[in-house]
Amino acid sequence: MAARINPDIDKDADAQGGGVQSVDRALQIMEILARKGDAGVSEIAEEMGVHKSTVSRLMGSLVSRELVRQNSERGKYQLGFGILRLASSIPGRLSVVHEAREVMEALASEYKETVNLAVLRSNYAVNVDQAMGPSTLATHDWVGSLTPLHATSSGKVLLAALSADERSRVFKAVGLPARTPRTITNRDELEKQLLDVARDGFASVHEEFEIGLNAVAAPIYNHTGSVIAAISISGPAFRFAPEDQPGLIDALREAGLTISAKMGFRGR
Known part of the structure; x- marks a missing residue:
């Protein structure tokens, strides 16, 4: 009572x-x-x-x-x-670049590799911000670069969030060109991988975009639960194997959720 x-x-x-x-x-x-x-x-x-x-x-x-x-x-x-x-009035005032910056810098410092933030624009993943790790090899500036969705970790995260019809429109417009011998160019094979990405909450690529470069990415959500961006860590293949580095993928997914919470996301 x-x-x-x-x-x-x-x-x-x-x-x-x-x-x-x-x-x-x-x-x-x-x-x-x-x-x-x-x-x-x-x-x-x-x-x-x-x-x-x-x-x-x-x-x-x-x-x-x-x-x-x-x-x-x-x-x-x-x-x-x-x-x-x-x-x-909130979403238009929130900048994912601003909200992600501190998280990106922390990841870059902890894992000593390059951290990128990418969004979907005109059928490509566009890198809109970058935090550099302390390694002397992490010197490439990806900000402003248009990268193919099917050959990058961020791109696969963004693709996995689209409907099948939306993906079909993207592939019809830009195709699935091979960037390296390891690029997945078969639509059925890619679709199976995207199912895993949606289920597991991360995507990884091993020299699919550029020989000698590996990367892993996780989604960032907005207040409605839609994927609006992807955060990735990339590094030279000879030293960076994300699946073999304890805690890295979990930390990356958690970083994505931390940024998502700043954008109004309340799920897990």
Whole structure:
């Protein structure tokens, strides 16, 4: 049975805590509505451990700003369209390059190889940022480079996120040309590999784009769960074999999720 709440004590707590406590409680209300879909004042008050009058007071403010609305038929409350207005302004203001920078630098420092950030543009993977490892061999600047989707680790991550029809349009436009003798140029073979990429959450290439270069990449998601970019680590084949380096792939996938969280992603 829920503890009985004294409304006067609850009001005193509000006064002592000031506006910060009211903001925190208003956010709690919206989190409850987001989780439940809809809920009544009594139900919300019981879950929060506050008096109904507190919830009613906060609900009035949220309704006036269209962050919450009341279902006229059932009397319960739901999140309102004001939430959508606020949310829609976020993605355009977030820069994946900005949000990824610190994570990329940490990876480059830890694994001492080159870390790239790539996005899908005009049927190619475009490298939009790069963090260099301390190795003297990691000197190539990939920023701005257009790289083929089917022959790069970032490209395969981006391809795996597309529908079959979208991939068909890409392949029809640019084909599957061989960059090296190791490039996969068979559509069926590539499609099987992309299924593994989608399942495992990473893609690796061994000298498929350039002889002597290996790489591994993981996806970055936005607030809707769509793949918007890929983060990769690459290095010379003679010393860089990502599958054989303990913890590297897990660290890369975790880096992708860390950046994704900064972009509003809430899944795992």
